Amino acid sequence: AQSVSQHNHHVILSEAASLELGCNYSYGGTVNLFWYVQYPGQHLQLLLKYFSGDPLVKGIKGFEAEFIKSKFSFNLRKPSVQWSDTAEYFCAVNVLGSGGYQKVTFGTGTKLQVIP
Amino acid sequence: NAGVTQTPKFRVLKTGQSMTLLCAQDMNHEYMYWYRQDPGMGLRLIHYSVGEGTTAKGEVPDGYNVSRLKKQNFLLGLESAAPSQTSVYFCASRSPELWDRVYFGPGTRLTVT
Numbered sequence: 001a002q003s004v005s006q007h008n009h010h011v012i013l014s015e016a017a018s019l020e021l022g023c024n025y026s027y028g029g030t031v032n033l034f035w036y037v038q039y040p041g042q043h044l045q046l047l048l049k050y051f052s053g054d055p056l057v058k059g060i061k062g063f064e065a066e067f068i069k070s071k072f073s074f075n076l077r078k079p080s081v082q083w084s085d086t087a088e089y090f091c092a093v094n095v096l097g098s099g100g101y102q103k104v105t106f107g108t109g110t111k112l113q114v115i116p
Numbered sequence: 117n118a119g120v121t122q123t124p125k126f127r128v129l130k131t132g133q134s135m136t137l138l139c140a141q142d143m144n145h146e147y148m149y150w151y152r153q154d155p156g157m158g159l160r161l162i163h164y165s166v167g168e169g170t171t172a173k174g175e176v177p178d179g180y181n182v183s184r185l186k187k188q189n190f191l192l193g194l195e196s197a198a199p200s201q202t203s204v205y206f207c208a209s210r211s212p213e214l215w216d217r218v219y220f221g222p223g224t225r226l227t228v229t
Contacts (some may be wrong), residue, residue, distance in 0.1 A: 042222075090159065104161075
């Protein structure tokens, strides 16, 4: 079964610092990769996604992620964080499961706290 | 389109009570999912459905039942609520196409005392 690891559980940064959140997955086949964000008191929103093509994916609000197939990684980055980026970030992997459906597996999430 | 909606948004139950969470989507999606979100655990799949009239168990199905009588609705039932079921529940839907994303509902915060 596939799994997704987010090694950073809680990250605290000052405004303008650079951000990199790690995401590693274990699955040898074709995957779709996602980052979702959940702002305090709000529901999950899609930040960016990778299906195929250019492994460097740009998302909303200045976020980007790079798919490195050889490392089974899909790390999220932002050059300069803002206080409004305080949220919880989830990495997700979509693979083909049994019975022909696609199953999405989520990481445990990383809480990002940005200090003004 | 309203997307994915969930009813109710909040609920407090006493141990042993029952309730049903309703998920509705207006995107004609075949696949629907129920997840629970707990601190440090991430999102875990409870049950899912790949079409009207079909349901299947996910990672943490115990204590829950589901039904998909209509394509647009996916119901999650708790027959006898337990404090361990205190969580935030998210419904999601997607189309069967491989290159598509999951659409999430706003979540239901359930507290079992």
